[in-house]
Amino acid sequence: MTVPRNLSLGLFFAALAVVGLATPGFQLLAVNQHLFLAVNVLALNFCLGLGGQISLAQAAFAGLGAFGSVLLHDRFPEATLVIVPAVVLGTGLLAAMLSRPMERLGEGFLAMATLCVSLVFTNLVLTLESVTGGSAGHMANARLALPLLGSLSGDRATFFCFAGLLALGSYIFLALRDSRLGRALAACRGDAQAASSLGVDRAAVRSLSFGLGGGLSAAAGVIHGHYTGFISPEQYHLELSLKALLFLVIGGPGNLLRPILAALVLETAMSWLSVLGDARTLVNGLLLGAALLAGYWRASR
């Protein structure tokens, strides 16, 4: 069973590499936005797919990564090697800490609590205008730079950064899922009370998966923030969290490839809908509703 899974993963990343090499640079702009979303879908899969915890805070974690890295690079432009791990780890720790008191909340209440976390982030960015630029946003002048690789700028370099992050995230996801910790998480997802009675420290294991998801979103935010050259609360708004959750539900939480493919395919289809103008919101809703219903009917047959 392992071979087909590895084969499909290998094929997916090979196809992704071909897309990155063959697509003209300027056309990668839209692809990179979809990859940013796909990394967030994978990040959410750590929380929901492994730990059974819904989260609408992925946008806030991605935003923390973007704002943290860009603002710190403004002060220390040469310190990428220190800033990026610090921002990613810091956000992951924050996510893990937030997860602990929320661990006992049921699905709907957890959705609402994490939705509030997302809105708190957006409103804080708007309120702290002198630091963040508020609704007007903030220019990201400094580029990410690594000692041997140099500046990580441009469409193609960003594409491979996102693809690399997706590959790393997928590796960690699979390694975690197949480990003892992954089985503890699966037990929490299946029946939280039974897992507790078997001695699983639910709050601890779930905060780890939540923290990993938060850290991965933050890493995606770091790349995205420097890539776009401009950060604003609009880019890391609740819509990003909702989209990530929708695509994960459509693809199936716990599956690795299907949610990522759902994000890439459906988001591409939805971006083509921009020609519809004001009708776009309605068609987006219909498309997502149809995908959710199709998944339900397929599963119930």
Add this chain to the structure above:
Amino acid sequence: MLALYLAQIVNSGLALGAVYGVMALGFSLIFSASRLINFAQGELLLLGGLTIMSLAGVMQLPPAAALLAAAVAGFLLGRTLFSTTLGLTLRATPLRQLMLTVAASLVFQGVAILCWGKNPLMPPRLLPLPDLRLGLFFLGRDTVTALALAVAAVIVLGLFLGRTRLGRALRATSQNAVAARLQGVDTVFCHALSFALAGALASLAALAVGPQTGLRYDMGLGLGLKGFAAATIGGYTSLGRVFAGGIILGLAEAAMVLTVSGEFKETAIYVLITILLVAAPREHDERP
């Protein structure tokens, strides 16, 4: 000076709180009957309010007819929401049902954008109630309208749930759907009824909030979330407590605007809601 501040907090807090309270009643009706958190509750308010605004503009509705039209329009919208979400996926996971309400909210928002555009619209005051002075406190006509609508909604809903056969069937479904079904209650019909009643309540809330803040295509999420928070404060079971939750939230919000700052208000309210959800989990541990 302090008295002036207090009067201001009470006036604007009650105006918003009554709206949150009515929204909270809709949330708790659906949640109690089907354990589903309805993300599209705010869009029910938006679409109901815009529909009534257009109807009133075309037909010159008198106040009683406007109230009736709002209730009927909301009822039909809520029933439509049920048919396109929970009604289609009764056996689906709660998560998929929750996400379907998100998709439905996008569809409702899309309809609002296509039919009424993206600019904020200020509906007319359909209920001509006067200002009211109660000693120190002055209640503006928007506050009086919101309170009158909300209190009437609580009383009518209370009578319906407590005194009618259908209302008792709805309560039985809320308490134990399996037992209710064994007693011959059509629980699917009760789920549909809870959605329809929540739609009617949201539409009535639109009559109160429309003249205060205007109606805009993207206002649904914020209002829906406040309604949800109010229902959480109230505990979902008692109509009076749920409505009181809305009033408390409205007063807290108004107090924050005057004492802290308008800019910081939203952050503080969402932090408060998060703390409330986390600190009061005994009622809803491990529930959807």
